[in-house]
Amino acid sequence: MPTINLENCIKCMLCVNDCPSDAIDIEQGTINDNCIHCGHCVAICPESTVFPDEDVIKKLNPNTVLPGDFQNLSARIRTCRSYMKKEVDEGMLYLLLENMKHYPSASNARPVEISIIKAKEEIQKLNDSTARNLINTIRIFTSPLLMPILQLLAPKLDLRRLNNYKKQFIARQVPGSSLVCHHAPVVLLFHARVTKYSMAAADANIWATYTSIYANTLGLGTCFNGFIVSAMSRSKAMRKEFRIPDGHQVYASLLVGHPKVKYINEAGRAKPKADLI
Secondary structure: OOEEOOOOOOOOOHHHHHOOOOOEEOOOOEEOOOOOOOOHHHHHOOOOOEEOOOOOOOOOOOOOOOHHHHHHHHHHOOEOOOEOOOOOOHHHHHHHHHHHHHOOOOOOOOOOEEEEEOOHHHHHHHHHHHHHHHHHHHHHHOOOOOHHHHHHHOOOOOHHHHHHHHHHHHHHOOOOOOOOOOOOOEEEEEEEEOOOOOOHHHHHHHHHHHHHHHHHHOOOEEEEOHHHHHHHHHOHHHHHHOOOOOOEEEEEEEEEEOEOOOOOOOOOOOOOOOOOO
């Protein structure tokens, strides 16, 4: 639990009023079991008299990121599928992991764990296993027996295009190719235990998104990889091979490395549809 040092407390009530769980008794200097460990009481205290249950208090600098800066950063972040033959050093990986403690979650729980795949041979294995899983799945959907049935049940599903994609993907599969992992030097897998009421999928994608943004400020390129997530969800053997704990599911996957190219123009895109209710 966070703790309160009443000696320096000025009873401003900021922590009490901001607590989402009504867990603070400022007169007694106690925090009860309703606490959800959000950390707001530590973050808001002007006298630094509320101490976190982990780590230490660090004063924040004023925000210097202007809206235009963030808009420019967002436009510059693009999916990276072309990486330099350069390792991501452990110092950068430490920064990526260290900063994850600040990221929000969908349910105020922090169930997500990270597996870092860095060995070149292991990344090639992950690439090949995912590719095989993808090809086998597409073969099922585009089989001569199943294809006519699916066309009737899901007429909007473009099975012909899917079949062509399968043929092209197989044709490009040669030893040493990296059609899934794009020869990225690091792959991050965000996983968590599967529970009935878990919001781990949302948490993992939040963390992966923040990690991608932060990685780009460090000069790294990233790529969200849904093929790996899908293959891991279907294959218990893959989860075992890459030491995903029993009962866990991979909910997000991020390729990370030093990009070969730089993007200098904003690509035009349509704004998302939005309804004001």
